[in-house]
Amino acid sequence: MKFEDIKTPEELLKFLNETIKYGFVFNGKIFAEPISSGDMNFYKLKLGNALINCGYGLCWDVVELERAFFEKAQIEHSSFFIETKAGPTHTFILFKQNNKVKWFEYTWQKYRGIHEEQTEQEALKDICSKHIQFHFGASKKTIEIYKYSKVTRALNATEFLKHCRSGEKITMV
Numbered sequence: 001m002k003f004e005d006i007k008t009p010e011e012l013l014k015f016l017n018e019t020i021k022y023g024f025v026f027n028g029k030i031f032a033e034p035i036s037s038g039d040m041n042f043y044k045l046k047l048g049n050a051l052i053n054c055g056y057g058l059c060w061d062v063v064e065l066e067r068a069f070f071e072k073a074q075i076e077h078s079s080f081f082i083e084t085k086a087g088p089t090h091t092f093i094l095f096k097q098n099n100k101v102k103w104f105e106y107t108w109q110k111y112r113g114i115h116e117e118q119t120e121q122e123a124l125k126d127i128c129s130k131h132i133q134f135h136f137g138a139s140k141k142t143i144e145i146y147k148y149s150k151v152t153r154a155l156n157a158t159e160f161l162k163h164c165r166s167g168e169k170i171t172m173v
Contacts, residue, residue, distance in 0.1 A: 017106075144169065148167030
């Protein structure tokens with residue numbers, strides 16, 4: 001299946017499963033899990049066909065490919081960036097379908113799939129809880145969430161973090 005032929009979020013998930021592995025490539029070297037903060041000095045965001053052709057992406061890259069699908073399919077969606085002060089980050093998409101909010105997750109393998117919630121706030125609370133459990137020692141006080149806009153060029157890690165943090169900060173109740 002080609003990216004252009006994808007019609008549903010389920011088909012997108014299948015496409016990603018068949019096409020993208022977790023990690024990134026720099027000068028022919030594959031950086032895969034675990035990726036250290038030092039490794040991120042070599043990172044450059046890959047967009048669209050550059051990601052598909054490379055075959056490796058982090059959540060940061062993959063969300064932009066997911067966004068391209070949701071835009072093309074005219075499905076209402078938003079991208080979110082979550083981070084702990086200790087360093088771990090994650091990006092993901094929430095979309096609306098059949099009056100439900102759905103979390104589209106590909107790169108966080110433990111939660112890979114499409115998860116349904118009643119509201120955006122419920123989805124964000126659930127994802128925060130999972131993020132806290134996954135990253136030992138994180139607490140609600142150390143987590144920040146931002147709704148961020150489309151990335152239009154290949155940013156490095158520092159530029160990407162700045163882009164996300166310039167988005168709308170979400171307050172969890």
